[in-house]
Amino acid sequence: MSVESAPSRLSLVMHQVPEDVFEPEFVPEAPFVQFEAYADDARLFGWVRLDADRLTDLLNDHDELQLFHVEIESLLDGRTETADEVTVRRDELVAVHVGGPRGRQGERRRTRKYAAAVQTRHYLVGGYVHAPVGSDVRRSVTERPPMIPLTDAWIEYWSGGRRKRQWVGTIVVNRELADSWRFVPDEDLAFGRLRPAVPPA
Numbered sequence: 001m002s003v004e005s006a007p008s009r010l011s012l013v014m015h016q017v018p019e020d021v022f023e024p025e026f027v028p029e030a031p032f033v034q035f036e037a038y039a040d041d042a043r044l045f046g047w048v049r050l051d052a053d054r055l056t057d058l059l060n061d062h063d064e065l066q067l068f069h070v071e072i073e074s075l076l077d078g079r080t081e082t083a084d085e086v087t088v089r090r091d092e093l094v095a096v097h098v099g100g101p102r103g104r105q106g107e108r109r110r111t112r113k114y115a116a117a118v119q120t121r122h123y124l125v126g127g128y129v130h131a132p133v134g135s136d137v138r139r140s141v142t143e144r145p146p147m148i149p150l151t152d153a154w155i156e157y158w159s160g161g162r163r164k165r166q167w168v169g170t171i172v173v174n175r176e177l178a179d180s181w182r183f184v185p186d187e188d189l190a191f192g193r194l195r196p197a198v199p200p201a
Contacts, residue, residue, distance in 0.1 A: 007063035009087070014046025014070040016082075034099040036168075037065065038157065039092050040121060043073040048098075055098045056172050060145035064089050075122070078160020090147070090174070094120045095155065097171045112137075115189050116150065118173050119180045125173055126189045127153025137183070146176045152189075 014035065037044040044067060065088045073080045113128035114137045127150030131140040141148060153171045157164055175181070188194055 009064040010062040011066040012048050013068045036097045038094045041075050045071050056149045059147040075159045095173045097168045115184050115186045117182045118178050120177050122158045124156045147172045
């Protein structure tokens with residue numbers, strides 16, 4: 001007889017805008033950071049206090065995200081609505097971006113960065129994947145947990161029939177959903193040089 005374990009869930013309370021608490025003795029555990037999660041047909045976003053140092057570790061350690069008071073942009077018609085609560089499985093997430101913080105300096109290893117372009121359906125992400133010096137970067141990517149960070153990154157996608165582009169700094173992409181993962185010359189990461197596939201009507 002096999003027993004299935006319950007999925008581990010990461011719960012985050014979203015805010016529409018970062019709000020400071022004006023109380024003399026209030027000391028926040030973490031700063032407000034912008035949060036964006038990209039799924040196949042929606043972008044989920046808001047502001048959140050991030051209590052951990054590394055988003056990548058959080059995503060790889062949990063099977064689900066439970067988001068409260070989150071804004072949802074439909075990629076079908078471009079409309080945005082607010083949901084009191086949404087649960088999204090990690091295997092439904094194409095990518096996740098949080099506007100900081102970065103990992104602890106003392107925990108970072110010496111790495112080399114490689115320019116990469118990741119295509120997942122109507123999303124195209126460009127940035128740098130980091131691998132230990134002297135390692136095979138392709139093997140490194142395939143042997144890691146599924147959520148992999150890209151630095152100095154941008155994302156392009158379609159929403160409501162319109163193409164959108166934005167720089168995001170660091171973004172964590174889901175390797176298991178990627179349709180293609182290409183290593184490219186640095187110059188190919190110039191914003192807008194690589195074209196995403198147009199989604200089917």
